[in-house]
Amino acid sequence: MYTRKNVLVYFVVLLVIQPCICLDIITRTQPLKDGDVLISEGEYFELGFFSPGSSSNRYVGVWYHQIPEKNVVWVANRDSPVKNTSGVLSVDGTGQLVLFYSRTPQILIWSSNVSGSGDGRFSAKILDTGNLVLFKDEYSEKNVIWQGFDHPTDTHLPGMKIGWNKKTGENKFITSWKSPENPGTGQYSLKFDVNESNPQLFIYNGAERLMRVGPWNGVTFSGYPEFTVSGPDQVAKQVYIDNEEEVSWYYTINNPANVSRFVMNETRSVAQRFNWDPVTQKWYPFWTGPDDSCDFYRHCGAFSTCNPANVGAQGCECLPGYESQGNPLRDRYQCLRKSEALVCGKGEGFVEVSGVKVPDTSTAHLESDITLKACNNLCLKNCSCTGYTIANISNGVGCLTWYGDLLDIRQYSDGGEVLYVRVDHHELVGSKKRVLRVLLPVLVAILLIIIAFGYWLLRKKKKRGGSKRLELFNSLENSDERGTSSTGVHCFPLSIIIAATNNFAFSEKLGQGGFGTVYKGKLPNGQDIAVKRLSITSSQGIGEFKNEIILIAKLQHRNLVRLLGYCIQQEKMLIYEYLPNGALDCFIFAKKMVLDWQTRFDIAMGIARGMLYLHQDSRFRIIHRDLKASNVLLDASMNPKISDFGMARIVGSEQNEETTNRVVGTYGYMSPEYAMEGHFSIKSDVFSFGVLLLEIISGRRNNSSFDAENSLNLIGYIWDRWLQGTPLEVVDRSLGESYVVDEVLRCIHVGLLCVQESAVVRPTMSEVVTMLCNERTPSSPPEQPAFINRATGYFGPVRSSSSGNGAIAVAEMTISMIEGR
Template identity: 65%
Template structure:
């Protein structure tokens, strides 16, 4: 039961409560006041009163419903603003749609202004297209008396026609606002102009053409090759109408969720805008005029404009023409072109030259022959000495001929799209073209023959020299039978061996075996290439996959060096080094390795990476263990000299294996480094003392490891471009974030937050110690691996690393406790502990 007090409160709520329903129409018995609105049936558009920008004037307009801002697409009283908030929109007793002041209904501010007689029971409705329509009696397409789409403002919406009505003689076009605060009719207009035999799209600045979009070509307008269809969704289509009633154009959208509009603004810029629901903003898919070449006749007569051409404002004369002032094809001052010579182009051996990918000239001086094909079009133009060019009227039909008479104006060159224009030229121009065509064909042939002869002679000399060396070589060549037996043994060993153990046997393969395995070095089997030559995938008869490094014939590596490399790699047996299965020295030098299906580490960490942090850390530790073996645990001390992401290969289980020992150097156990005059390797990974002085040591490899570790953490190449000022490489970028106390900002965004903070910080800290300027203060690989695995903070603080290329001054030591205050915590529940090295 309600008490008296509750009943009074309930009645009061009913009095003040606003209705929760919306209307889409008004009739003779209804009005729309300021503060009220119509909403289309599907809730796409809303009509009501608004004030643009900082203006206090009120207007009746249509905008998108429930958008973050009022994007107004149509204004009724654009040139008759309401000075206060007492405006009323209604259908009067005569059936006219009117706008008036509530305190003075006799003063009509704006009306639909149609011819009506007597009393009418008309009604106005806002449609889901954004069109405000006045109906006679009932809402039916046959009863339309007036519609807002016939009186557009600055916005072209889907299904909104504009052009010329042949019966009513009404020209429908769009005009810009005067300013963002004033929707009144501005200076710029977007029109469908019929000033010749072929209608064209234009933007006008007052009465002067500002930009021409060209005639209809069957798909779009020739000056808008990218405008007609959305290249991704293909939901937008442009239409052209030419019948007894009208010449007009419009476009449609097949997907109602695809929201698009075209607008010409108060600066004369036209745009096609598509709504991005995710970003909640409009994205421009086309804009014009876009640069000098989009502006009407910017280069004058008989010229073309190419926006990719930097010089001459993009202007150049058409074939057979020269600058009318300088007599050259192009010039810094450009105002049109004239014929190159005074030779007659009337029944004097003249012809036509094709100019491809252009916006065809202004058709004000053109004639349309809709029934003629392109060959008949040529004959028609050739017979008439006044005809300067011809083109197909449509790129979708076999018929349709456009011929031009007089000057050719506003020709635009496109990098993609456009049409073919056939230009009338004299016999001299045709003769020059013939010579050019002959030279284009002849010169490549002569060059190719000379090149083949030169290469053949060089190869013959190289092969003879190699044959002499091979005859004296003590290594014997294998046979196919031996190759098969060896691979069978290799397969058996791999099937039964324990983790971390490998056979030290290296086999000499016959060239016929390798050719068969690689399908004669098929392009489809090519895995990659570098300065050493090319790598191919191969499959032996028993089904085992191999990788064949086919050393380049231009390689400076001698046969003795090649033999030493085989012996060196054969002695290096470790689970984190690529295994050498054998070699071949018949006809050419080749190395045969185990095949690793996941290729190089660079394929995984750069670009769109799918490696989680645990896999990255395990790969890092595998690389470290391989380098420790080379520096300390193998029978000979090896300095790799080219450690980088592409030289780390991954097997099927994502275990890393260091490869490419072509640049490696061997030392005795007591020797740590050397100096060379021939610096080899990859810039970006080289230590400063090696790159600048030629001095290399185990600490050179440590520097490369530090760079590689930063790349694994960040997912970016050391040579990438960075936003921070003066950060010319990854090392500088990381050092900047380290000094700012924000080292985690360098972590690959694809990792999200699924990593252990302290572990990542320890890796960054260790990497910075590895890339120190001085080799003496860099850790050894053993020390670096220990830092990575030890949960404690690395014992030393990094100084400014190498190749930062800036003078920042002495800023004092960095407070490491700030970085490691979260040590022992995890960012994600599925982060696991560190796997200790084996």
Template identity: 50%
Template sequence: MATVVQTMQISSTAHACLALSPSLRASLCRSGEGFVKVERVKLPDTSTAHVDMNLSLNKCEQECLSDCNCTAYSSANETMGEFGCLKWYGDLMVTREYSDLGQDLYVRVDAIDLARYRKKSTFVKKAMVALSVSALLLLLLGSLMYCRMLKRKRADRRGRNPLASVTTSSAYFNDLPGLKDLNSEGRQKNDLPLFDFKTVAAATNNFSSVNELGQGGFGSVYKGVMNHGTEIAVKRLSKYSGQGNEEFKNEVRLIAKLQHRNLVKIIGCCIQEDEELLIYEYLPNNSLDSFLFDDTRRSLLNWEKRFEIAYGVARGLMYLHQDSSLRIIHRDLKASNVLLDVALNPKISDFGMARICGGDQIEGKTKRVVGTYGYMAPEYALQGRFSIKSDVYSYGVLLLEIITGQRNNGCYHMSPFCNLIGHVWELWKEGKCTDIVDRSMDNAYSEEMVLRCIQIGLLCVQRYALDRPTMSTVVFMLGNADVLLPSPKQPAFIDESARQ
């Protein structure tokens, strides 16, 4: 309910006018009179009002103004729009005003008071305009000062002279273990070169759209060719990217230290003024999703090649979790982050969201949940807890996509579940898992091995992290067909009531 103010707070002019008797009103009726709008009031007693539903509000004002005994008018019903007229004659009893309800009432005043009211109204409007303009100017000034400060910081950090980029980059990476020191040739201790921006721009034909390989939340990736003929892929961080300096430095810090046949190889980086670039080996077959989810190219992936891809990704993740010098949790494993070389061998890419766990630590927690829905484990998506088991969950989703050629976030109309995991789980319990296998393989696969891989995928996407296997166990299960597998428990994000 609106707050009711027992005394209507309108101008003294309006109060005086309401108290006038009809005879006195008639004696004062002369040229120049008009009406003051009193907003959101309880209308006077309408039993004495004259009603004409055929008059518009403008016509109602004209008739009331021409009649010296008419003391006020209003819309008969505001919900009816412009039509419906209420006119009052004689004394008005108006006692209440509402903050957000009520109806507008137009009260008659003489020429002098009307002029005073209009002057006051004009002053208020001018004051509001002046305040709005001042606020806008202050906002623009603040924005300009912030931009200048940000530009100065970037200039101080990276240097304006391209020849100084190596020195500036050294300071830029001061907080990254193993990436602090640069020698005179612009190479870091781990042999990661720092490229000049002009060199990278020339290699990509000034980042031509013809050379663009793809886009992501970070920006765009371009193909380039160096002077000596080496093909490269350049990841250019957009100024408007959802990723920032921390993700950029995180990727350099991690991937520069990693060496594995199933991880993408970084060649160097470039940090110069507003530009942040990562230079990778060029992989001609782009990403796995460009094959799996393309009606034409998916037929190029027979069962043997799909298994090799799944096995290679599993070995890459196992290396990150336990065999590398750092224990790394990727946090964004998905089909688009698995790149394929000329022989369709898989390489895990995009370490901008990855996290390092020290020593025997296998779990962490964050308030900033990043990644791709559909691949995110429930404990990470809902509680921000990430671990090696959240990567295992993502791998399980990817494995099921490799087998079926379908995205996890697709909707399956013949199933009560609106994701791939739920659909596979339903078929698994019914013993019909071969119904979901990608038909583009034309049944040219080992049914026993396909069912085994589906079971491994379901083991990886179990609801509780403790129930999921480690990646070393997954690699062992994939590589040893004679090992008996446990039965999977219910997957995450499955509501059994959907079957009712």
């Protein structure tokens, strides 16, 4: 039983015993004393006082909260230790983060040294990134006036920049501790060379270059190929910045739970990249540098490469066209050009040396926005040019040329760059012969395999019965015993399809188009399907049929229709997932159901994301070529799915456009360069999306008539209202006033940007998605659209290309064959 005396004693004890602070904020009235800790909001990092090793000195540092061993990643007062446990970290009234002894009078040990903080309420906070920030008033990035990440110590954390400011000359880099007992500024550092026009990352021992990590190659640093942007390393991306203000680099991690750190040690193997293994509760060293003798700066002489796999001469070997002049390379004597070599106007050229760290770029010359061939010619016409390479720079592709010694080159077993070394005519011919001697047996072997395979295929084809169409298809896509093709989709027997559709009953018919009829069906397992039955007279041949199967089977996205299988017995059929709400055109044109604005906007965003996947995020760059309202299907939740890939084309990832004599697509959605010249690109799909977006907003088809006198179509009508400053007049009247005005105006703006006449000025689908998601109005005004009136002759009666899956009203006129000029 509690008495008044017991309660009094209890409260006195609470006043005497000070509990550990577990907040993440320091203020003037709430300082951090020795023995207290601050823990970040997500409990990833903590800030407090510590003593390294056997030292009795006290330091303010940051370490991981949930990792048993205390790995300190940042130290505030690394060169100004606290000599006892009376240290206090606080914020003063001038906006400084200060460390001082608590005794009177207070003795300042360390401060953030912020200038011009002004008046306000100042606080410090430890973030989940490990960054200690000092801010004014409420916390936000714009209110931060000082941060620990701008003053790194020995550890490079995700999100922490390393680099230098070109205007102020400030250089941010990491430096090792002096010893395990002393976190003071040590002798080893990782930083950019600030005296170079071509910035490189170096590991230094004091002022001496210990290892050249190299220049940026667009993915990582030339001398750091292991630090990739994806994979088991769990690095989301590396960001390299080189502009008028700064040169800097940082990396990010996919998940904060994936703990990674880059440390400069005080030992000879100074740089290490660690990943934390939560299973073994240990740090895994992912990369160490210098790791071998070839990592050390200029281990070999000029015009030589270093390969640790070579046992002779400490891994050093002369470049093509060079030879050692009687001295071992281990003594770092330079390789010299072969005495008889003539490399100026005597038929010389370049030999490719691949998988290397490119030479020291301190004296290299950089030309931006130049192709590989132009780079070759640039170096070839200057007799002093000893080699070149193509480099990725901030604004595109550049050409690096060397006009002197080629220094500090090393060979990698995996990764690395390609260096082109200048050699004389004899060396060039010899190199080509050596390549031919290696490739010729390989080519002969490949040719024999192709001949043998062709013979086997022909024999198999003769033995097998069936139609010519079946043989042609199976020559590419052979099905296994279970009916599953190499594409991963199922090959259905005709009997299953007949039973599923009730022998293609009229009551199961969903729609009809130029390529045939679509039926609803139900498989024996109860799954609803949509069967696209190609008519005998369909313009979609076996090529388009195979194209649609192969393409859709390889695409996986929530806004693309899913192909379940196909049937090629007697006739061609495609089996899709059944989408109960049918095609989009039934809603926006036939008014099957009035869609509110939010639903329309969500549908437009879904279509945009699906097209972005096709253009950029899938394994192949795919141009759809027939995007329209009837080829967008809606599932039970009104999520859009792009369908009908019979006309789609795969193009190279670096390919901008193609030209065809067979123009396919739908009137009203086809871009001018495609309709008139046969040129199609991802910008052709952008035009089609723009038309579709304007149709979703207006509820009218593009080929509808809006003004008989001026013969305006939808694009012309909206453009006319845009110029008159009354764009909201085009909004579907069924919406009434129930829409977000700014959002509608932004969508109209984006739609007009997509249908601009010039393909060059149209945005990409990536930019379209960004503009639609952004609450701000797009910065650039639209230029005049293409086909703004019906008098252009762009409309006319031709065959409809295809039908979608669902209740489809085919009203578009599709072009099936035009000879391009």
